[in-house]
Amino acid sequence: MTTATAAGTGTARKPATMAQALGRALRDAMAADPSVHVLGEDVGTLGGVFRVTDGLAKEFGDTRCTDTPLAEAGILGTAVGMAMYGLRPVVEMQFDAFAYPSFEQLISHVAKMRNRTRGAMPLPITVRVPYGGGIGGVEHHSDSSEIYYMATPGLHVVAPATIADAYGLLRAAIASDDPVVFLEPKRLYWSKGDWSPDRPDEVPPIGQAVVRRPGGAAVGDTAPAGGRAGRGRSATLISYGPSVPICLEAAEAARAEGWDLEVVDLRSLVPFDDETVCASVRRTGRAVVVHEATGFGGPGGEIAARITERCFHHLEAPVLRVTGFDIPYPPPMLERHHLPGVDRVLDAVARLQWESEFTEGRAV
Amino acid sequence: MTTATAAGTGTARKPATMAQALGRALRDAMAADPSVHVLGEDVGTLGGVFRVTDGLAKEFGDTRCTDTPLAEAGILGTAVGMAMYGLRPVVEMQFDAFAYPSFEQLISHVAKMRNRTRGAMPLPITVRVPYGGGIGGVEHHSDSSEIYYMATPGLHVVAPATIADAYGLLRAAIASDDPVVFLEPKRLYWSKGDWSPDRPDEVPPIGQAVVRRPGGAAVGDTAPAGGRAGRGRSATLISYGPSVPICLEAAEAARAEGWDLEVVDLRSLVPFDDETVCASVRRTGRAVVVHEATGFGGPGGEIAARITERCFHHLEAPVLRVTGFDIPYPPPMLERHHLPGVDRVLDAVARLQWESEFTEGRAV
Amino acid sequence: MTVLEQPGAYRPTPPPAWRPRADAAPLLPDAEPYRLLGTAAAADVAADLLTRLHRELVHGRRYNAQATALTRQGRLAVYPSSTGQEACQVAAGLVLEERDWLFPSYRDTLAAVVRGLDPVQALTLLRGDWHSGYDPRDHRVAPLSTPLATQLPHAVGLAHAARLKGDDVVALALVGDGGTSEGDFHEALNFAAVWQAPVVFLVQNNGFAISVPLAKQTAAPSLAHKAVGYGMPGRLVDGNDAAAVHRVLDEAVRRARSGGGPTLVEAVTYRMDAHTNADDATRYRTDDEVEAWRAHDPIALLEEAMRDRDLLDDRSVEAVRESAERLAAGLRERMNQEPVVDPMELFEHIYADKTSQLREQAAQLRAELEAEAEAEADESEKGAR
Amino acid sequence: MTVLEQPGAYRPTPPPAWRPRADAAPLLPDAEPYRLLGTAAAADVAADLLTRLHRELVHGRRYNAQATALTRQGRLAVYPSSTGQEACQVAAGLVLEERDWLFPSYRDTLAAVVRGLDPVQALTLLRGDWHSGYDPRDHRVAPLSTPLATQLPHAVGLAHAARLKGDDVVALALVGDGGTSEGDFHEALNFAAVWQAPVVFLVQNNGFAISVPLAKQTAAPSLAHKAVGYGMPGRLVDGNDAAAVHRVLDEAVRRARSGGGPTLVEAVTYRMDAHTNADDATRYRTDDEVEAWRAHDPIALLEEAMRDRDLLDDRSVEAVRESAERLAAGLRERMNQEPVVDPMELFEHIYADKTSQLREQAAQLRAELEAEAEAEADESEKGAR
Ligand SMILES: Cc1ncc(C[n+]2csc(CCOP(=O)(O)OP(=O)(O)O)c2C)c(N)n1
Ligand SMILES: Cc1ncc(C[n+]2csc(CCOP(=O)(O)OP(=O)(O)O)c2C)c(N)n1
Numbered sequence A, B: 001m002t003t004a005t006a007a008g009t010g011t012a013r014k015p016a017t018m019a020q021a022l023g024r025a026l027r028d029a030m031a032a033d034p035s036v037h038v039l040g041e042d043v044g045t046l047g048g049v050f051r052v053t054d055g056l057a058k059e060f061g062d063t064r065c066t067d068t069p070l071a072e073a074g075i076l077g078t079a080v081g082m083a084m085y086g087l088r089p090v091v092e093m094q095f096d097a098f099a100y101p102s103f104e105q106l107i108s109h110v111a112k113m114r115n116r117t118r119g120a121m122p123l124p125i126t127v128r129v130p131y132g133g134g135i136g137g138v139e140h141h142s143d144s145s146e147i148y149y150m151a152t153p154g155l156h157v158v159a160p161a162t163i164a165d166a167y168g169l170l171r172a173a174i175a176s177d178d179p180v181v182f183l184e185p186k187r188l189y190w191s192k193g194d195w196s197p198d199r200p201d202e203v204p205p206i207g208q209a210v211v212r213r214p215g216g217a218a219v220g221d222t223a224p225a226g227g228r229a230g231r232g233r234s235a236t237l238i239s240y241g242p243s244v245p246i247c248l249e250a251a252e253a254a255r256a257e258g259w260d261l262e263v264v265d266l267r268s269l270v271p272f273d274d275e276t277v278c279a280s281v282r283r284t285g286r287a288v289v290v291h292e293a294t295g296f297g298g299p300g301g302e303i304a305a306r307i308t309e310r311c312f313h314h315l316e317a318p319v320l321r322v323t324g325f326d327i328p329y330p331p332p333m334l335e336r337h338h339l340p341g342v343d344r345v346l347d348a349v350a351r352l353q354w355e356s357e358f359t360e361g362r363a364v
Numbered sequence C, D: 001m002t003v004l005e006q007p008g009a010y011r012p013t014p015p016p017a018w019r020p021r022a023d024a025a026p027l028l029p030d031a032e033p034y035r036l037l038g039t040a041a042a043a044d045v046a047a048d049l050l051t052r053l054h055r056e057l058v059h060g061r062r063y064n065a066q067a068t069a070l071t072r073q074g075r076l077a078v079y080p081s082s083t084g085q086e087a088c089q090v091a092a093g094l095v096l097e098e099r100d101w102l103f104p105s106y107r108d109t110l111a112a113v114v115r116g117l118d119p120v121q122a123l124t125l126l127r128g129d130w131h132s133g134y135d136p137r138d139h140r141v142a143p144l145s146t147p148l149a150t151q152l153p154h155a156v157g158l159a160h161a162a163r164l165k166g167d168d169v170v171a172l173a174l175v176g177d178g179g180t181s182e183g184d185f186h187e188a189l190n191f192a193a194v195w196q197a198p199v200v201f202l203v204q205n206n207g208f209a210i211s212v213p214l215a216k217q218t219a220a221p222s223l224a225h226k227a228v229g230y231g232m233p234g235r236l237v238d239g240n241d242a243a244a245v246h247r248v249l250d251e252a253v254r255r256a257r258s259g260g261g262p263t264l265v266e267a268v269t270y271r272m273d274a275h276t277n278a279d280d281a282t283r284y285r286t287d288d289e290v291e292a293w294r295a296h297d298p299i300a301l302l303e304e305a306m307r308d309r310d311l312l313d314d315r316s317v318e319a320v321r322e323s324a325e326r327l328a329a330g331l332r333e334r335m336n337q338e339p340v341v342d343p344m345e346l347f348e349h350i351y352a353d354k355t356s357q358l359r360e361q362a363a364q365l366r367a368e369l370e371a372e373a374e375a376e377a378d379e380s381e382k383g384a385r
């Protein structure tokens, strides 16, 4: 995968934004493998409403990068057929909420075809879903729909938080023989970074979380008054996609208040990297899960539950969640009140029972 | 609601099965309120593939109980329009997996219309979904899809476990001004019981869990060696729908081994009754969540996480989950290996760290 | 016999006794889009209708320009203009009775405004202070629908419900050429035909779904030809001829009202602006094409026909333009006021009663807001000193 | 020019230069279902084709009876019989080349068997030992599709992919009358027409979707009329006339193979059995209706035509019945063997590589199974003593 460099482009070019890195991943994948086909609404001539597919139709022709009729079940359903014939379709859903018409195809076929055929007919389909809020989008343009996919066995679910991961994980998704729902954090599309696609170490495997910010200093060093274990004022922030930058910012801010926070970027919700997550929580003894999606029934419940199952006796406090409220995504002028921000993360950190005070039960 | 008895039928008739009680609820609701309309595939002449709507078309005519064309998005979408005009549609999805084509209508309209219109246009729609496994159904006929609904703000999600609740909760769902996804446990359709629809106390409100089996004896009475708190060998089993009878059976079996188990039937996943659940867990100090749905990303994660958030210092052990495996629903001949049964519940109970042994960390 | 029974309905009996339900021929659209303006028949169109259409077209164009300008001033999050499509918008807004219902998509705020909706309320979604700015029952206008074609089954269900209740109500549902490809379009039209619901579907075929031209959207002879597959009549009309669109819609509405069932109308028109202010139309279409359509401008077409009949002169044109300016100025002024938003409203309309969880979350947000306000007060106090 | 470009494609240019893409007339189905048997044209049908069709029809009927019997013996979880529809099934199974693909629904195991699939493998879904019993690539038969109409876009995508790869492959997709109401039907046909994919859609209109009669499913003149709305030809055929179905499908397949694009074929037939063994058809249809269709039996029709041409006599009929009995006996015998199922396979085919979570869960189940086995061994040891 990492050896596939596109003819005629050197390592000199450094895409500036995540959107460009995603486009580059598509381009490099198409150049490396003629069975990779991109299809969706406006992906061809226009280059996609976020311009992620810009230039692909020109370079590879409109049979490799195809503007489809406007019908998401049709897009994903035909992609299933294309994959059955040995192609490797990469489907773009224009926005999160516009993937819903394809739900039956995704749940009842894409996720199940390998299983149904006893492994004879895997479906190497990548479903790219620009997702999440924070871009001032009107209704239906800001949903965090990851739980629908996470809860469906047979799908991989990936969400990059960095430009390098955007490239690497998308290459990995396309190369995977399993269907991958690839969640692209819309509000990071225009995030910029210095990055070159040709460094092989930038192609991560799917299913490995990464510690974005180690919480080294405090590990086992200090034992504040009242603390049950001697792990100091450290905690783990766990997130993915658009919430990772929030967590990193919060960790930076927390340092000023004497907290040493470790930040885990899950990168992939399925497969879930229990090892990296639990190792961090065992080090710190406290954890906060952060995501934009609705709290109730959202990804954070699963994450908190499995950490608790695995690390119960290492926990100084319950795993807390900082999430979107249990409401439909708000209109643009109110979205800032809904989205988990640095302050809300710090508030949660403060509630992690640092003095082992008996605070539970307040909420009910 | 409870005063609405149908003309011409006395209290003498005692429906024997849950399917009949559901049918009776529809009938009584239609008799009480002419704005209640039933629609779906085969609900009219045939009376539904599970015969729940048997007799309704005959009694109320085919405009009150209507065989629709075969198109689930169309069924739910037209129901939205009917509700906009003041009707109270009750929609039947023939099987769990066949609700998926209506997903966009459900998520993007049914769940959001009240919110979108600032309360001006609530949608009193009941979506009946025969759900879950254990009936030897072939693929797509046994999905436990509740997390998709739970995770969508704006929907109520209800699942009865008893015949009385089937009647009462369905009446409540139809009477509700909010959209309700009403999950009917297929394998309990033929469960029998002595029951009369005319006892007002059998119409429960939506959103209240119930303790199906109190764990009284052990509350605070005994303090076994090694136990941190003095609550004895008691624990709470939490479930809903088709798993409630399993939990009751497990509790019965557990008594022989000296465990005193309390069984909570959630009845409604949304709204979620934190109070009843947490009160029980605080009494017992231990909890197991039991459901058929896939574990990863399933309802159990949410339930375990919120219990832990609220009752952390009352917990002697992490909240455990007994769920379906993280696989597509298996073919009939293998389903018994997938479904949580009494043994698996008892195994989980046994793992609840009764001697406070330090067992965590094994799984990772 | 109930309203759902159709005695002549298609039911294959054993061949050779084949009996198709309906003759397909009357369902098929004409080969050419129907036109009135510029034809002899234009002479019979009521003068006051033309005057009304004209005023609304001119107002509508100005409204579109104003709304687009508001995006540049940051007063609208986004605006999908209907410039070039005013004939469809205006006819759709005018053709219904008060008791009827309109089901617009995101591009159809003009039709809603013509129907009587306050433009500020119509633009609420696009301004971003809430998802919808009006009570749908006030003017019987459903919320603007963003997920394509999803509003069509709503229109069918509402029209069906009204009929079941014995009410004399017709629903008119708007959808774009792109939207016809969605499954919901298919399901809605099929339900409408089977139920003989009093609903009219108006496809504004403006040639593009964002960047995707019609040739990549369908291979049908016309979109109106889809009607025959549902057993309803398909009508093709010049979407820039306001009188023609009004007449075709009016006939369809009357048919629906009198129990004749649904109609599919395709209006052939063109989107003169980009998809929205955020779109760059030069990426997918040529200036030549745009200019060719400019020569078929709905306002120019109507003005020509009206001048032919002496229904318009320079003075009356000027008067209409002036009233359009006044409307635009009023809209501009009102849209330049900061809308009042209350974060606490986020929890208000989820359910009839707040769940305990929502109460907890509302309390959390309230506490945050209070802390914020306190901090701000501290700041400004410091500043004041 | 790529395969996706359609020079004559429908693209409205400014009126008055209206240019519809295609003439609708050739797309419209005939008013009467096409018939061969019993007409003069039947004389020209190749004798060996008739012989082949006859043998498969008779085998097929026996197969259906046997499968239904297996439900009563608990050997099949459920069986949706195609008795009465054998002409469609057999024609669909025979008309394709080896390299082509068949996309069956749950009712179409017979078509798959005619195509060459082992009936035991074809019945795996319905027996319940796994979701699908065969490698789809072995006979180029997609897994039986249960969610209605969802297989149609798969067929389009596969045919499109084959064409892009330069392969000479046609896909034939089967769907029921009820299935035509689903959004996926619409989207699939539209994609097929826009892409000019080499795919043939066969609607087996058997009059019912479970209990729902066609009149509640559609108001169209015929289901074949839906074709015109996509810009593909619609063909109507007597679905009990095996020669006619074969010919219409054969023409459509040839057309698709030669780059002529997709076709929609509606075969008018009747489901003689209940929806499945679990259904009670007396609830929604009369014996009279069933009997009327019995008089139009596909086997009787064919036998009559063959006898007319001296292609069949009592002896050859008897020989075919005997071979059908042998097939049924073989199937019965094999289906009476308990299928081997391995619970551990539950975790095998979820992903290319098992996740750590699945490994944990597999270990849990293995431990449970071992404990169970131990307990059983203990039991039987006790019993042996
Ligand atoms: C279900 C769905 N898919 C995708 C989109 C994104 N989208 C918004 S407008 C548009 C094009 C619509 O074209 P058309 O129906 O012709 O209407 P027009 O914009 O031309 O008025 C698309 C793809 C959407 N709103 N809904
Ligand atoms: C999406 C979906 N909805 C509902 C069903 C349940 N169902 C199974 S068969 C059937 C009727 C199908 O009728 P038709 O398409 O005419 O095919 P037939 O059974 O007559 O062959 C229904 C409603 C399903 N399988 N898939």
Ligand SMILES: [Mg+2]
Binding pocket: C176, C177, C178, C204, C205, C206, C207, C208, C209, C210
């Ligand atoms: Mg358009």
Ligand SMILES: [Mg+2]
Binding pocket: D176, D177, D178, D204, D205, D206, D207, D208, D209, D210
């Ligand atoms: Mg049928």
